[in-house]
Amino acid sequence: MCRVDEGFLGLWKGLGPNIARNAIINAAELASYDQIKQSLLGMGMKDNVGTHLAAGLGAGFFAVCIGSPVDVVKSRVMGDRDGKFKGVIDCFVKTARNEGPLAFYKGFIPNFGRLGSWNVAMFLTLEQAKKLLTPAPSH
Structure with missing residues (x-):
C-alpha cells in the first residue's frame, strides 16, 4: 500500500525487484518443466496427465528454490517503510549478514x-491445449 508521504512514485516502489523476480521464476518454471518432463519420459513414463502433473510440481519446486531469495528481497524492499534499505543490493547484503542464508527461504x-x-x-492446461490443437498424423 502506498503511503501519502511517498507520493505518486511510491506506487512503483519495488518495481525493479518485482520484474526481476517474475523473470527469474518464469525462466525457472519453463526450463525445468521441459527438462523434468523429458527425464520422466526417458524413464519410461507415458506422455499423460500424471507425467504433466509431476513435471509441473517439479517446475514449481525449482522455481521456488531459485526465486525465493529474489522474492524475499522484493518483499522487504517493497515493505520498507523506515528506509532500512538503500536498495536491492543493500537489502540482500543486510539480510545475508544479519539473518544468514536461510532467511532467503522464509515462506518456502x-x-x-x-x-x-x-x-x-498451467502446464496441464498447456499440454491439453497442445493435444487439441496438434493435428493427428496422417498415414
Whole structure:
C-alpha cells in the first residue's frame, strides 16, 4: 500500500525487484518443466496427465528454490517503510549478514504451495491445449 508521504512514485516502489523476480521464476518454471518432463519420459513414463502433473510440481519446486531469495528481497524492499534499505543490493547484503542464508527461504512452503499448484494448472492446461490443437498424423 502506498503511503501519502511517498507520493505518486511510491506506487512503483519495488518495481525493479518485482520484474526481476517474475523473470527469474518464469525462466525457472519453463526450463525445468521441459527438462523434468523429458527425464520422466526417458524413464519410461507415458506422455499423460500424471507425467504433466509431476513435471509441473517439479517446475514449481525449482522455481521456488531459485526465486525465493529474489522474492524475499522484493518483499522487504517493497515493505520498507523506515528506509532500512538503500536498495536491492543493500537489502540482500543486510539480510545475508544479519539473518544468514536461510532467511532467503522464509515462506518456502506457502510459496511452493502457490507456485506448485499454479504450475500444475498451467502446464496441464498447456499440454491439453497442445493435444487439441496438434493435428493427428496422417498415414
